[in-house]
Amino acid sequence: MSQPAVWILIEQNDGVIADVSWELMGKGRELADDLGGEVAGILVGHNIKDQAKEAFYYGADKVYVIDDPTLEYYRTQAYAHAISDIAKKHKPEIFLMAATSLGRDLSGAIATPLGAGLTADCTVLEIDPETKLLHQTRPAFGGNIMATIYCQIARPQMASVRPRLLPIPERDEKRTGTVIEEKTSLQETDIKTRRVEFIPDEGATVNIEDAECVVAGGRGIGNADNLKVIEELANALGGTVGCSRPLVDAGILPHAHQVGMSGHTIRPKLYIGAGISGAIHHVVGMEGADLTIVINKDPDAALLRVADYGVVGNLFDIVPAITKEIKARKGA
Amino acid sequence: MRLVVCLKQVPDASEVKIDPIKGTMVRAGVPSIANPYDMHALEEALRLKDKYGARVSILTMGPPQATDVIKRAVSLGADDGVLLSDRAFAGSDTLATSYILAQAIRKMGEEEAIDVVFCGKMAIDGDTAQVGPGIGSRLDCAVTTYVVGVRSLDKDKKTVVVERRLERGVEVVEADMPVLLTVNKEANDIRYAALPALIESIKYEVPVWTAEDVQLDLAQCGLKGSPTQVKKIFPPPQKDIETVMVTDTISDPAQIAKLLVDKIEEAGMLA
Ligand SMILES: Cc1cc2nc3c(=O)[nH]c(=O)nc-3n(C[C@H](O)[C@H](O)[C@H](O)COP(=O)(O)OP(=O)(O)OC[C@H]3O[C@@H](n4cnc5c(N)ncnc54)[C@H](O)[C@@H]3O)c2cc1C
Ligand SMILES: Cc1cc2nc3c(=O)[nH]c(=O)nc-3n(C[C@H](O)[C@H](O)[C@H](O)COP(=O)(O)OP(=O)(O)OC[C@H]3O[C@@H](n4cnc5c(N)ncnc54)[C@H](O)[C@@H]3O)c2cc1C
Numbered sequence: 001m002s003q004p005a006v007w008i009l010i011e012q013n014d015g016v017i018a019d020v021s022w023e024l025m026g027k028g029r030e031l032a033d034d035l036g037g038e039v040a041g042i043l044v045g046h047n048i049k050d051q052a053k054e055a056f057y058y059g060a061d062k063v064y065v066i067d068d069p070t071l072e073y074y075r076t077q078a079y080a081h082a083i084s085d086i087a088k089k090h091k092p093e094i095f096l097m098a099a100t101s102l103g104r105d106l107s108g109a110i111a112t113p114l115g116a117g118l119t120a121d122c123t124v125l126e127i128d129p130e131t132k133l134l135h136q137t138r139p140a141f142g143g144n145i146m147a148t149i150y151c152q153i154a155r156p157q158m159a160s161v162r163p164r165l166l167p168i169p170e171r172d173e174k175r176t177g178t179v180i181e182e183k184t185s186l187q188e189t190d191i192k193t194r195r196v197e198f199i200p201d202e203g204a205t206v207n208i209e210d211a212e213c214v215v216a217g218g219r220g221i222g223n224a225d226n227l228k229v230i231e232e233l234a235n236a237l238g239g240t241v242g243c244s245r246p247l248v249d250a251g252i253l254p255h256a257h258q259v260g261m262s263g264h265t266i267r268p269k270l271y272i273g274a275g276i277s278g279a280i281h282h283v284v285g286m287e288g289a290d291l292t293i294v295i296n297k298d299p300d301a302a303l304l305r306v307a308d309y310g311v312v313g314n315l316f317d318i319v320p321a322i323t324k325e326i327k328a329r330k331g332a
Numbered sequence: 333m334r335l336v337v338c339l340k341q342v343p344d345a346s347e348v349k350i351d352p353i354k355g356t357m358v359r360a361g362v363p364s365i366a367n368p369y370d371m372h373a374l375e376e377a378l379r380l381k382d383k384y385g386a387r388v389s390i391l392t393m394g395p396p397q398a399t400d401v402i403k404r405a406v407s408l409g410a411d412d413g414v415l416l417s418d419r420a421f422a423g424s425d426t427l428a429t430s431y432i433l434a435q436a437i438r439k440m441g442e443e444e445a446i447d448v449v450f451c452g453k454m455a456i457d458g459d460t461a462q463v464g465p466g467i468g469s470r471l472d473c474a475v476t477t478y479v480v481g482v483r484s485l486d487k488d489k490k491t492v493v494v495e496r497r498l499e500r501g502v503e504v505v506e507a508d509m510p511v512l513l514t515v516n517k518e519a520n521d522i523r524y525a526a527l528p529a530l531i532e533s534i535k536y537e538v539p540v541w542t543a544e545d546v547q548l549d550l551a552q553c554g555l556k557g558s559p560t561q562v563k564k565i566f567p568p569p570q571k572d573i574e575t576v577m578v579t580d581t582i583s584d585p586a587q588i589a590k591l592l593v594d595k596i597e598e599a600g601m602l603a
Contacts, residue, residue, distance in 0.1 A: 108469075146567070193506065
């Protein structure tokens, strides 16, 4: 019997590979080592073959490439068909994708024809040392409960994994592996959807998920004009402005800035939150921060409890004072 | 035109907690609601009905009291609905759920062909967002997820153009019908029911289908048909941190700022 294989979907958007693919590759390497198996990257797209070597640098032993014009941009049917066909052929033990828009859509569409168990949006993955089963832990009920799920019989054991929780492994250009080219059997005329256009977000430069420093404001700022207090601190720190959902609902900031369950999951080195109460929906998006500073006038605000440093006070006094202190030190 | 909306009854997830001693989910006293995303899916279907004329049918899998959400949908303008209810469905994971729903949709389609199946982006209890793509794959129809608006629909060409919300922008997609759409909350604002319609809807007798009515393969339903098993549930880990309450010891904003900026500097964030 061949050794068990851990498959990792290498997610690409218009030819650009998403970093989360390498986060998963690191995890895949670890799981494969626990199982005494191999890691394979799955790279699907058009004119994409050349990027396979990147997967080796991050730990893959093999890369299966499906390169076809029908796969130029993501379409559920085209990708699910191509990938489930090769999964049926090679029978991986584990198959991981990112819990991004693309990954959550695709994973559901692939697990179904494979009859596989699929766990959504996992935050912890580990091999049980005795049973060798993949234990998959995930939040459910809006983050109010955690569940550990496993899959006894059906294969592959599939999971989508929340981005930005796992470290990216060291890139090693000396690593190599085998590229295996596969084909899709679908023709363009078989595919039932077509992209008409893609409208990138304005201010597409805001990439809060990758920010090292996020200064977030909540409903406590009161109105749009007061946002400048938050912006000034973010600017002084060279950080990115974040916010809770009410500011997006009120049209004060675009969705790209929203931190939380229905917004973005961030993992900055520094998070400063002011005028945010700390609803679980917000906290699940920011609890991965290394250093957390919270300012709230209510001593019972839940966000203070997840802070390293908490300040009970008026944000309009405290935040400008921090900005001033930073400017003073940077100027010095 | 025939539109089907998959509408799930869910516990208000924000109120579900874990019993710290028994380690089980406490659902007693937690109100049941219609899954919020599905209500936006329903609204999108009703808008198509208003604009192009259509029959809107609701499909719900759940316990007998889940008829409530179907009646609510009828009060808002849905034409009819079906409750799928059978002990054999208990414990279904997303693979089994998508099987049961897809088979029921097929049966609904025997009576009048279906052009669009609407799902919510996700259910707020299970939170997986896997059932929609699963149904689409079983029905072998076009699938378009995260829809925030329907731009146009061509009844003759049998195509629909929708906008989908992705991480970095909006993708506009043309899909052949029949199509399965999963809908985001930003898609629309949900309408209110008029009082007479509300009263009328209470009288609506919801047909109930069992596994036998849909001729389901029981090996694919419920726990038997579910490859995933929940091993344990537990409360979310509290981040193990001692919060330093700066204001317990200092009150002057300038002094507070000095202390905080010291910490920011130590973390290497002032470079
Ligand atoms: C399914 C679902 C998904 C959600 N997703 C998200 C999400 O992704 N992100 C998100 O953030 N929310 C999300 N929410 C909403 C979330 O539940 C909360 O309603 C929201 O986070 C509250 O925002 P807030 O803290 O800014 O406002 P509030 O809860 O109103 O808190 C305002 C805070 O500001 C403080 N304050 C007021 N004035 C001052 C002052 N002058 N100085 C200092 N402090 C002051 C108050 O004491 C209070 O604590 C979601 C909800 C649901 C149901
Ligand atoms: C704590 C916990 C964790 C779980 N984790 C997983 C997991 O990781 N993987 C897994 O396969 N299962 C899991 N399940 C089981 C899963 O919740 C159920 O299978 C559920 O029936 C469907 O999943 P969902 O709620 O996530 O729906 P989603 O896939 O999020 O629902 C998407 C849409 O499908 C439609 N829909 C879904 N269910 C129904 C219904 N009953 N009636 C009508 N329409 C419906 C709605 O339009 C809905 O908006 C978990 C269950 C629990 C309690």
